Amino acid sequence: LDYQHVQVPFEITLWIMLASLAKIGFHLYNKLPSVVPESCLLIFVGLIMGGIIYGLNDKSPPVMDSDIFFLYLLPPIVLDAGYFMPSRPFFENIGTILLYAVVGTIWNVFGIGFSLYGICQVKAFHLQDVSLLHNLLFGSLIAAVDPVAVLAVFEEIHVNEKLHILVFGESLLNDAVTVVLYKLFRSFCEMPAIKSVDVFAGVGKFFVVGLGGVLVGLIFGMTAAFTTRFTKDIRVIEPYLSYLTAEMFHLSGIVAIIACAMGMKRYVEANISLKSHTTVKYFMKMWSSVSDTLIFIFLGVSTIGENHEWNWPYICFTVIFCLIWRALGVLVLTFFVNRFHVNTITSKDQFIIAYGGLRGAICFSLVFLLPDFHRKKLFIAATTVVILFTVFVQGMTIRPLVDLLAVKRKRESAPTVGEQIHIRFLDHLLAGIEDISGHWGQYYWKDKLEYFNSKYLQKILLREYDQPKSSIVLLYEKLERKHAIELAEAGQLGHAPSHPSLLNDDRIVITDKKLEDTLNPDVLENIQEILARNLYRIRRTGPAYNRHTLPGETEPVEHAKEILILRHKSL
Amino acid sequence: MGRRRGRGSPGGTPAAQSDAGLRRDAERSLEMTLVNPNMNKLFRFGQSCKGRRVIRFSHSQITRLYSRFTSLDKGENGTLSREDFQRIPELAINPLGDRIINAFFPEGEDQVNFRGFMRTLAHFRPIEDNEKSKDQNGPEPLNSRSNKLHFAFRLYDLDKDDKISRDELLQVLRMMVGVNISDEQLGSIADRTIQEADQDGDSAISFAEFVKVLEKVDVEQKMSIRFLH
Secondary structure (H helix, E strand, O other): OOOOHHHHHHHHHHHHHHHHHHHHHHHHHHHHHHOOOHHHHHHHHHHHHHHHHHHHHHHOOOOOOOHHHHHHHHHHHHHHHHHHHHHHHHOOOHHHHHHHHHHHHOOOOOOOOHHHHHHOHHHHHHOOOOOHHHHHHHHHHHOOOOHHHHHHOOOOOOOOOHHHHHHHHHHHHHHHHHHHHHHHHHHHOOOOOOOOHHHHHHHHHHHHHHHHHHHHHHHHHHHHHHHOOOOOOOOOOOHHHHHHHHHHHOOOOHHHHHHHHHHHHHHHHOOOOOHHHHHHHHHHHHHHHHHHHHHHHHHHHHHHOOOOOHHOOOOHHHHHHHHHHHHHHHHHHHHHHHHOOOOOOHHHHHHHHOOOOOOOHHHHHHHHHHHHHHHHHHHHHHHHHHHHHHHHHHHHHHHHHHHHHHHHHHHHOOOHHHHHHHHHHHHHHHHHHHHHOOOOHHHHHHHHHHHHHHHHHHHHHHHOOOOOOOOOHHHHHHHHHHHHHHHHOOOOOOOOOOOHOOOOOOOHHHHHHHHHHHHHHHHHHHHHHHHHHHOOOOHHHHOOOOOOHHHHOOOOHHHHHHHHHHHHHHH | OOOOOOOOOOOOOOOHHHHHHHHHHHHHHHHHOOOOOOOOOOOEEOOOOOOOOEEEEEEHHHHHHHHHHHHHHHOOOEOHHHHHHHOOHHHHOOOOHHHHHHHOOOOOOOOHHHHHHHHHHHOOOOHHHHOOOOOOOOEEEEOOOOHHHHHHHHHOOOOOOOEHHHHHHHHHHHHHHHHHHOOHHHHHHHHHHHHHHHHOOOOOEHHHHHHHHHHOOOOOHHHOOHHOO
């Protein structure tokens, strides 16, 4: 038995298999996924495994190595997110996203840090020795919203596109702020005296980290796009390289990957063959799925053990302050945002943004990276509790709360059938008019970028310089070739618009019953339900990004295919 | 806003220069219909069909819409055809795409010029607060609530008899609803809609009844393009 030889890959693969088995079993129960988000289940499995290992070996199970997390587990998830992020809603809301990510995170960090320092002053808690700087350091790592956790939970609740992109974009971009503040406070801890020059240097460093990350990402993105001009093969390696390069220069790796993925997507998709394109998509989905699973399991495993020092007041107040400061931050910032935009962020949206601020594995890894000082275990314990609290409690209760809020709003006025239809009609009309008038062209810089793109970039980076086809047109062409025939043959599109004569016959038959039928409340409910399920949604009411399905397979796109086929028939 | 000044700005590249030239021509032709040339921020269009209707766009809005018009106009002949509209990808998957495109073209014509383009879009300008309390005896602006609703009504009412019949309603419903609904169900939905709205018992929805159904809905906000604020 040569276990030592294969130990490391064997254990990892065993854990992956265990995780997938747990997931399958989890989904077999129909009711469970709607109550408990998948991430909770994975942490739970990890907890059990950690307990088993602890019981068997009687020593702490292996703690997730921060290097493994940051170098191997995190990049695939961020790459997947950045690649499939729909760029139009992202850039439409970029101002709001940046505001939440930068200002919101800074607000949270200082708020939590200072209030925890205030708690430490209370003599009864025996926390005198935790200095302000330590508290600020802790605040900087606990305040950041985690994209992995947010993604995992937001799949379960169906929010509209704009809200989804706000929370998700914020969780991705606050990495830059977190990195800067964390490193800043850590270096302050080691310095004997802090001058104001250092503080200003910190502020300047923030811009360097953020913009530098974007620059590195764009460089690698353009390289990837340029390379695909000459080959039809897969290019996935450039974004990962951009992440590593950015980390090497102490810039923000997450921002670099996102910039790389968004920059290169347009050109790479136009250049590589269809097969490679599909391969890239599925490959990224698989990688990010595996990564995600591993992270949560590791999180569970690492919780068990003797790494913790339990000081209950500190921990409880940490949780409370995280919630309070996040809620306050969202309220204040939304107040400012709503003054500049016609399309306001409603209070229900604000609640979701505030309550959806989940912490996850990034905080966990950062706390393990802290230099060893005598209160480190306290911080580890507090971080663990916060993460478990947000993932379990907030993750599980956000959906019922959202439904509760939605139901409350609905009770104010039940729309009649006619209202529903006409409102949807107007929504489609407005969406069409906005598309005609080119609503995205509103932004001066976007126009400039498009101009720059069409004049220079396309010539360099695209293989054949013709009118770049959007994914919808590509979809339509693909349809014309295969699916239209298949679907028509399968009889799904058998509904030709009925002739008026047939309709009149129907009406004569049921005229007598018509009035009573339509007044029947059961019939009404039936109609409402039919409409709710079947009216085509306007483009922007679905979630922007889904972890488990490719962009081509979600429901709105199925509807789009149907609409295209119907119109093609009628043309 | 008004970052770009159309007149007198030096064109950078030859393309931009001819753009500026075209824009100057367009503005000159707009100027010919100016009612009050002393207002330097707002232009007014006058239209002669169906009485005088007045629409108002600011200079920057006109410039922006003009650049959109030219980017859609692939043939570069100053007018848009139906193919130019159909080239917009998002419109292809809009259930009402064909009807919206048809709304831009005047009766029986296949080309629409910039003035017609603007006129249709003027329905979707948000109603500003200072306009609401404006004088009632002036001509009604195109973006009033009543005119917005009339625009939508005309999209339903294809035969232009000022009534939405059951068939017209069924056609629109069929466009907006998936393939899983049978004709009978659709018919009963249409019946219910008409029955809720119908007050004079003609089994069709007139414009007044249409307005009444939507009286609780914030049409001004729903039918306004946000960026034109």
